[in-house]
Amino acid sequence: GAGVSQSPRYKVAKRGQDVALRCDPISGHVSLFWYQQALGQGPEFLTYFQNEAQLDKSGLPSDRFFAERPEGSVSTLKIQRTQQEDSAVYLCASSRPTGNEQYFGPGTRLTVT
């Protein structure tokens, strides 16, 4: 079906606000990844889900970052009390059960003012 979708595409938040970023993976893809990408850099791993299980959250930069995927499909990345250093593009990717290739959504550009 359709590719990975993310919403919103752009988010402006005032410092201290909470934000929630949504990812809808490709149908049938059990693996879901969140990345953070700064300008001029490659994506940086944040967290990984296999179905509803969060198997790795080692890349989350602080305890203000939280991700969930309660039903094994849509995932939400939540950032509490946003800081200016959280400004970046947040990318979601998914892959097939036996696949290595990751397919990316369009990303959410977060700007914290």
Place this chain on the structure above:
Amino acid sequence: QKEVEQNSGPLSVPEGAIASLNCTYSDRGSQSFFWYRQYSGKSPELIMSIYSNGDKEDGRFTAQLNKASQYVSLLIRDSQPSDSATYLCAVRALSYQLIWGAGTKLIIKP
């Protein structure tokens, strides 16, 4: 620390010529290798994957892998202005995590 290195560029190539992009990696246990293309303001798009030593061709793109020397390259034949983008190399070892290079900016000059 596992690393993937790419020349940041920009690499400028005349239209119609061959563009050659290189990537080296530090983890000898790496198993899977990927090239992504990223246009400015867009997300990465997978263009090639390669898993074994040698060449893999797909249209105008050829990926080359040399595990002994720990490098992977991407050749783009008959370069077009639409190929102008940043090319990201990503490497996967035994785990699910991809280790990413910072990307090489490619400019195709008409």
